[in-house]
Amino acid sequence: MKRVAIIGAGPAGIEAAAVLANQNMEVLLFEKSLNTLSNLLDKAYLFPDFSLASDRVDKLNKKLLHPNIKLCCDTEIVDIKKDGDEWKVVDSKNTSYLTSAVLLTTGYSVFDAKRKEELGYGIYNGVITSVDLEKMIKYNQIENAMGEPPKRIVFLQCVGSRDEKSGNNYCSKICCVTAVKQAIEVKKLMPDTDVYIFYMDLRMWGQSFEEMYRESQEKYDVSYVRGRISEAASTFDKKIQIKAEDTLVGLPMKMTTDLLVLMVGMEASCGTKALADVLQIKGEYGFAQSLNCHLQDNETTQQGLFIAGSCKRPMGINETLADARSASVVIMDYLNACQENNEL
Amino acid sequence: MAKYYWNEYQKTIADDKYFYERSCIRQTFFPGSETAFLRIVREELGKDIYDEMNQHTCTGIGYHTDIVPLETTMTVVARLFSLMKDAGYTNYVPSCVTSFGVFSEVIEIWNRQPETLAKTREYLYKATGREFDIPLNLVHPSDIIYKFRFDLKEKMKYSLVNRFTGKPLQVVEHIGCHYAKIFPEKGVGKAEFPHVLAGMIEAWGGEVVDYPERRHCCGFGFRHYLLQENRGYSIANTKKKFESMEPYEPDFIVANCPGCTMFMDKWQYTIAEMEHKTYDKDGYGIPVLTYEEMAGLLLGYNPWNLGLQLHQVQSEVLLNKIGIPYDPNEKYKGASGQILPKPERPNNLLV
Numbered sequence: 001m002k003r004v005a006i007i008g009a010g011p012a013g014i015e016a017a018a019v020l021a022n023q024n025m026e027v028l029l030f031e032k033s034l035n036t037l038s039n040l041l042d043k044a045y046l047f048p049d050f051s052l053a054s055d056r057v058d059k060l061n062k063k064l065l066h067p068n069i070k071l072c073c074d075t076e077i078v079d080i081k082k083d084g085d086e087w088k089v090v091d092s093k094n095t096s097y098l099t100s101a102v103l104l105t106t107g108y109s110v111f112d113a114k115r116k117e118e119l120g121y122g123i124y125n126g127v128i129t130s131v132d133l134e135k136m137i138k139y140n141q142i143e144n145a146m147g148e149p150p151k152r153i154v155f156l157q158c159v160g161s162r163d164e165k166s167g168n169n170y171c172s173k174i175c176c177v178t179a180v181k182q183a184i185e186v187k188k189l190m191p192d193t194d195v196y197i198f199y200m201d202l203r204m205w206g207q208s209f210e211e212m213y214r215e216s217q218e219k220y221d222v223s224y225v226r227g228r229i230s231e232a233a234s235t236f237d238k239k240i241q242i243k244a245e246d247t248l249v250g251l252p253m254k255m256t257t258d259l260l261v262l263m264v265g266m267e268a269s270c271g272t273k274a275l276a277d278v279l280q281i282k283g284e285y286g287f288a289q290s291l292n293c294h295l296q297d298n299e300t301t302q303q304g305l306f307i308a309g310s311c312k313r314p315m316g317i318n319e320t321l322a323d324a325r326s327a328s329v330v331i332m333d334y335l336n337a338c339q340e341n342n343e344l
Numbered sequence: 345m346a347k348y349y350w351n352e353y354q355k356t357i358a359d360d361k362y363f364y365e366r367s368c369i370r371q372t373f374f375p376g377s378e379t380a381f382l383r384i385v386r387e388e389l390g391k392d393i394y395d396e397m398n399q400h401t402c403t404g405i406g407y408h409t410d411i412v413p414l415e416t417t418m419t420v421v422a423r424l425f426s427l428m429k430d431a432g433y434t435n436y437v438p439s440c441v442t443s444f445g446v447f448s449e450v451i452e453i454w455n456r457q458p459e460t461l462a463k464t465r466e467y468l469y470k471a472t473g474r475e476f477d478i479p480l481n482l483v484h485p486s487d488i489i490y491k492f493r494f495d496l497k498e499k500m501k502y503s504l505v506n507r508f509t510g511k512p513l514q515v516v517e518h519i520g521c522h523y524a525k526i527f528p529e530k531g532v533g534k535a536e537f538p539h540v541l542a543g544m545i546e547a548w549g550g551e552v553v554d555y556p557e558r559r560h561c562c563g564f565g566f567r568h569y570l571l572q573e574n575r576g577y578s579i580a581n582t583k584k585k586f587e588s589m590e591p592y593e594p595d596f597i598v599a600n601c602p603g604c605t606m607f608m609d610k611w612q613y614t615i616a617e618m619e620h621k622t623y624d625k626d627g628y629g630i631p632v633l634t635y636e637e638m639a640g641l642l643l644g645y646n647p648w649n650l651g652l653q654l655h656q657v658q659s660e661v662l663l664n665k666i667g668i669p670y671d672p673n674e675k676y677k678g679a680s681g682q683i684l685p686k687p688e689r690p691n692n693l694l695v
Contacts, residue, residue, distance in 0.1 A: 117536035231536075233556040236591040241556040 001026045001068075002335045005089045005099040007077050007275065009036040011317055012309025012324040013105035014060045019328035021068035025335070028097055029069055030089070032076035032271060036061060039107065042131065044138035046317060047174075047181040048208035053138075056317070076271075080279055080305075085338070087304055100338065101304045101331050104279075104288055105324065106271040108310040111160025111168065111264040119159065119262055120232040126240040127232055127260045129159075130178055137185050142259075145238045150258030152194040153186055154242060155179045156229045161265030161314075162200065168285060172265030173314040176203045179263050180216050187220040195222045196255075198229055198244055206316065227253075232260050266314040279305060288312055298327035304338075306331055353534045357491045358481040362393040363433035365424060367440035368401055370602045370634075373609075376651030378439055380640040381485050388499050388643060389492050393437070396427050404442035408566045415467070418460070421450045422468040426476035436479035437488065441601035444484045445522025448530050451478055482530075484523060486600040486635050490532055490540045493547040501644035504550030506595070507667040512551040513595040516630070517541035518562060518585075518608065520601025541598055541635060548642055550595075557588035563611060564603035582611040586623040586630075593624070596631040596662050598638050608632045609656045616692040627694045629657035641668055648674055658695045 002025050006013045009031035017027045035041065037060060043053035064071050072091075079090040080102055089097045113121035113129050120127040125145035128136075136142045144150045157179060161172040176199070183195045202224070204210040216222040229244045239256045246253050268276070268286035276282040276289070281300045283289030288307045291299040298306045308327035309320040362385065366378055385393045403420050406412035412420075428436055438444050454461035468474055489496070504513040519538045524531025533539030536559070542552045561568075563582030568574050585608070589597075599605040609632040616622050622629050632655065633641075640650045647668060652659045653675045663670055676684045689695055 117534070123537075231559060233558060234554060235556050 002101075002339075003028065003099045004101045004103060004331060004335075005030065005077075005080075005087065005097060006103045006105055007080075007089075008105040008107050008271065008309075008311070009064075009071065009073070010039060010105060010107045010309065010320075011037065011060060012107065012311075012320045012327075013103070014063055015321045015324035016103055016105060016308055016328045016331075017069050018063035018066060019325055020331065021066040023328075023332055025068060025332070027069045028089075028099065029064070029071045030075045030077050030091070031071070031073045034074050036064070036071070036073065040317075042135045042138060044134055045181065045185060047177050048206060048212055050181070050185075077275065080275060082302070082304070100335055101306065103327055103331060104272070104275060104305070104307045104311055105309045106275060106288075106311045107269050108266040108272070108314065109269040111166070111172075111267050113159055113262045113264050115166055116159055116262070118231045119156070119229065119260070120234070120240070121262055124232065124234045124240060126234065126238065126258060127262065129262045129264045130155075130175065130182060131264065133182055133186075133259075133261050137182065137189070140189060142186065142189065144258035148258075149190060150193055152196070152257045153183075153259045153261060154229075154240075154255065154257040155183060155195070155197040155261045155263060157197065157199040157202075157263045158228075159262040159264050160267070168265060168267065170285060170314070171203065173203070173205075174316045175263040175265055177206065177209045177212065177316075179261075180204075180209070180212050180222075182261070183222045184212070184216050184220050187216075187222065195220075196225055196257075197222060198225050198227055200226070200228065206318075225253075229260075266310060268311065272311040276311070281305070281307070283312075298323070298330045304334065306334075353529070353532070353539075355483075355487070355530060355532055356481060357483050357487045358435040360391045360435075361433055362391065362435045362437045362488070363428040363431060363479075364393050364395050364485075365399050365402070365436065365438040365443065366395075367438075367443065367602055368405070369606070370439055373602065373606045373654070374634050374637065374651055375654060376640070376649055377634040377636040380636040380645060380650055381439070381489075383645075384496070384636070384639055384643065385488065388496060394431050394433055396431060399424060399427060402438065402440070402443040402446050404440065404446045405566065405570070407446060408442070409570050415463075417446065418450050418453070418464045419467045419471065421447060422464050422476045423472060423474060425479065426468065426472075426474040428479065429475065429477045434477070434480040436482050437485055438482075439485055441484060441520030441523045442603070444482070444530075445520075445526050447479075447482055448527050451482065452527065454478065484540075484600065486523075486540050486544075487532060489635055489639055490543050493544050496639060496643065497547055500548065500642040502642045502666050502668055504545060504548045504638075504642070504666070506665045508665065512549055513665065514553050514592060515545045515550040516553045516555065516558075516589050516592075516594040516597040517545060518558075518597060518599040518601075518604050520599065520604050521561065523600060541600055544635060544638070545598070548638075553589060553592045553594050555589040555592055557585045560585050560588070562599070562601070562604035563607045564601075566603075569607070578607065579611050579614060582607055583615055586612070586615070589630075590623045594630055595665060596633055596659075598633050598635055600635050605632055605634050613656045613690050613693050616690060620692050622693060624661075626661070627692075628661050629693050631655065631657050631659045631662045633659070641666070644668075646670075648677070657693070 076092040227244045273286040290297045403412040403417045407417045524535040528535035563578045568578040612629040
């Protein structure tokens, strides 16, 4: 039985593990956290169908019950190197594992909004991130800095994405639709709360996204303002004052809000950066680089080393799962080809 | 929590051997500040600072109003640097924040365009026969006070505490735009949460007022004020700041820029005359100090030697709060001992 190491037990890692296990491969799935799917655990609902995130977490985790999968949580992989025809994977406790192929699914981390000092995250309690709001929605505890239900919530798109100042010129892809989803969720829970979304341009690229965007305006009365927020400051009554330019009207504007939600983008996770560095497959912005983005998007410059999911670039869950299945097929092709070569 | 971010970015500030360049306007509006700075550096800190007699403008105001061409500004700056070279110093300390911004900008241009630097050297040599070196360390005097704020605290007789309530004084700090907004990395704490004045306030017992318009322009803005037709913009900006800080009841304002200190001080008189409005409870206005005046007061320097009587908003209310003694009879006594004429009293702003 061929053995494959998968680094990272997020959606991509689990999906690939399940596909490979079903194809009679032995899978070692390494996760440095105590739990799998850590980026999904605090999510309430998923776009575009508002399905329960916990349901998806349960279903993904059930796939790990396959006897061919060995899950190793709390295990950080610190080195991966070629050892003859095999790969040697080494964890932080210096335990080595020999495998025929390695799949990197080390995923993303969210942008640290504290780096955008002018927006006041970590300074003013009324400034939160989309990750914080998702938790509030999940536990139905949406509160302003005074612990009261907010009368107004302002979302700001592209925090740490499409932003030269923070060094991330790329689009994180999922923030636009996430803000629309969260705005609708807020309005469902608190219909009387005013919701504004400040954007540069809204990228409703996925199936049903455009419909969600329209519904948010027609059914839920969410207001959209095209403009960047230049700064946030606390007012005397602990609200957040924001300054922006409404670029459609062409005028500067000032507004106070109970909560300012920063739609934080995706960055390569520390694990992605470190391993991409070790494996010499580091691409732009620290993400892992595939061989080519059209025909060999799961392959790398190293034979037997594959990549999938948001360790390559920002991706939504659907895309991540599809990419993981794609990587599994490529890995199987590779292992079959290796076997044929050996038999010859 | 904010303190963490303000402290995050530091810059290199030389330890000793400074070449000091005075400001064009500070000696008129805050006549004791530069003298106080030199005294603090020499007597309190025991450092070497050179006060050049043959210095001149940096062209800052003319440059920012498009009167002086950039090439001229660079050559004039080069001449100032040549004075530093002649005096044998490498650490340049311009008193004015605008000068600090001009020097930072010119050095940045020279670093990026060596051919421009070569031309400037040629212009200066042809015009004056002088040569210059780019300073190894360019800092604003407020950086030096910030660097040694805890050493100075040891020597201070007073702190920024209200002696009647025992509570920290509420201090509005205002950083000149040209300190860190042009080149954020050249300011302690960078541009969004500069720590240069906040660090002094906190070290000396006060509390920084974080009000919504903290980063807003003081109202000077060069063109806002220098073109008479635009002065409405100037006072409107200052008014916006005062309205924003008013609910926090600040005890005083401290700034590190000549324009900011002057405009936030003097426009209080104008607003009081125009609208019968002052931004403190009792009608005296909010005192606006330079950081040298703040440091000097706490070190026990005579308020009248610091020149506080020449401010528009008078400082006796603040002096009483801190517990600093002063002699009202000496308020308008000149250096020669002669009692000078008293300024007219404003109609609405109490003095």
